[in-house]
Amino acid sequence: MNLRLLKSAKVWLFAVLVPLLAACSSGVQVRGDSSPYADFSTYKTYGYFQPMGIEAGYNSPVFGQHFRAAISREMESRGYQISNHPDLIINVTARLDDKVKVTTYTAPYMSGMYYGGAHRGGTAVGAGVTVGSQATMTENVSVFIDLVDKAGQSISWQGVAEFEASDERAQQLQQTIDQTVSKTFALYSHRAGQ
DSSP states (O other): OOOHHHHHHHHHHHHHHHHSSSSOOOEEEEEEEEEEOGGGGGEEEEEOSSGGGGGTOOHHHHHHHHHHHHHHHHHHHHHHOOOOSEEEEEEEEEEEEEEEEEEEEEEEEEEEEEESSSSSOOEEEEEEEEEEEEEEEEEEEEEEEEEEETTTTEEEEEEEEEEEEHHHSEEEEEEHHHHHHHHHHHHOOOOOOO
16 A cells, blocks of 8 residues: 555544544543643633644644634633633644553353263363453544643643544544543633632
């Protein structure tokens, strides 16, 4: 297969899967981290990178629209207001990683056999457990939400959601993005001007 075509296919797959799969709340791990140098009491307004990382390359602008709507709800519920000259600029990026998932399983079994000769006879029955493992390729998605101090040009807070890609998560784009953003922002404890 042509290397360029393979790369394009992987970029397209990445572009489609990342936001689509972002997060049924089960199986999603989130973490957040604040800069020790950020003064959150000075932040009252927010805006977005144009374009955000999630919209770059072959990614659809629809992804950005859904992320902007979900993030705006979270920011406004904390008293922030959108502005053309924001204190915080928000960026969303994503990464897709191939992983090998090893599943170990056990399977009980029973066996029986006939033994003996012409004058002897009998059976033996045995039971046991077989232990095995199976390796499968999976894709893990990491979604990064960065709140950047516009004046200082440094990240003040970063939230990260990580999960395993699945077809089930891909079926409801807006709902999965909303859930991912909501679960990630649950770790953001700051309010505008406080």
